[in-house]
Amino acid sequence: MNKLLLTLLLVPQISLSSALPKQLAVPGGIVNIELGSVETPAPEVFFQDKRVLILENDHRWFAVIGIPLTSKTGQHAIQVKTEGKTTELAFDIVDKDYPAQYITIKNKRMVNPNPDDLKRISSERPAINKALNTWTEQPVEDLLFSLPVKGRLSSPFGLKRFFNNQPKNPHSGLDIAASTGTAISAPAPGMVINTGSYYYNGNTVFLDHGQGLISGYFHMSKITVKAGQIVEQGTKLGEVGETGRVTGPHLHWNVYLNKTKVDPALFVPELSETKTEPVQ
Numbered sequence: 001m002n003k004l005l006l007t008l009l010l011v012p013q014i015s016l017s018s019a020l021p022k023q024l025a026v027p028g029g030i031v032n033i034e035l036g037s038v039e040t041p042a043p044e045v046f047f048q049d050k051r052v053l054i055l056e057n058d059h060r061w062f063a064v065i066g067i068p069l070t071s072k073t074g075q076h077a078i079q080v081k082t083e084g085k086t087t088e089l090a091f092d093i094v095d096k097d098y099p100a101q102y103i104t105i106k107n108k109r110m111v112n113p114n115p116d117d118l119k120r121i122s123s124e125r126p127a128i129n130k131a132l133n134t135w136t137e138q139p140v141e142d143l144l145f146s147l148p149v150k151g152r153l154s155s156p157f158g159l160k161r162f163f164n165n166q167p168k169n170p171h172s173g174l175d176i177a178a179s180t181g182t183a184i185s186a187p188a189p190g191m192v193i194n195t196g197s198y199y200y201n202g203n204t205v206f207l208d209h210g211q212g213l214i215s216g217y218f219h220m221s222k223i224t225v226k227a228g229q230i231v232e233q234g235t236k237l238g239e240v241g242e243t244g245r246v247t248g249p250h251l252h253w254n255v256y257l258n259k260t261k262v263d264p265a266l267f268v269p270e271l272s273e274t275k276t277e278p279v280q
């Protein structure tokens with residue numbers, strides 16, 4: 001067989017089998033559930049009353065479900081609506097014990113905001129929520145992301161956090177440490193849905209990748225995109241900085257599925273060493 005023909009035969013298989021993120025059926029993880037042949041119409045899928053992303057992989061529909069960090073272990077279910085009928089598909093979530101992290105923040109107002117700060121924080125909430133509640137009905141072809149910054153992975157997702165010894169929300173993203181000014185690039189195609197300067201997040205960009213898959217980039221020194229702009233994988237979004245609640249320059253990277261923060265590393269093949277089989 002000649003080389004070109006062999007390449008043509010291999011390439012589609014590679015792209016079809018690589019479209020799903022790594023499955024990790026734990027709080028803060030992702031579950032991929034096969035729904036049936038793409039010969040049937042695309043179903044609408046819900047988890048805890050929130051729309052779930054579906055995509056085509058190897059001629060099958062798959063639901064890609066974000067599991068909240070607060071989820072209980074044990075059995076959960078999605079509702080699958082096709083042609084007026086609703087069926088339920090169950091799956092199991094197992095425990096993951098995320099380590100604790102103790103951080104000292106010098107700026108005390110970043111741990112215990114004063115009344116003016118609290119006013120600012122609540123005034124920022126609607127814009128952030130609007131970005132996170134975005135749902136665009138469009139086919140999502142690939143859920144494989146590149147790393148948005150070249151740097152050291154400094155804090156993984158899910159750490160139980162203590163700021164100045166006070167228990168706070170768990171770490172909702174993946175931190176990549178790099179010097180101020182290092183380029184941040186889009187890990188996948190999408191649209192800029194919001195940019196802003198927020199109290200905790202600092203200079204921020206949110207991208208919509210379709211069907212509730214949203215990514216966020218925090219603490220930037222500089223933003224180089226505008227809301228409404230279409231980006232490709234690799235488009236520069238801005239630069240690493242230390243704005244907002246930080247101990248040093250880094251990118252805090254969030255990824256959301258069905259309005260749920262999940263571990264961004266599951267979308268990056270170089271960080272998720274093994275592929276796992278979807279559960280049924």
Ligand SMILES: [Zn+2]
Nearest residue numbers: 173174175252
């Ligand atoms: Zn972070």
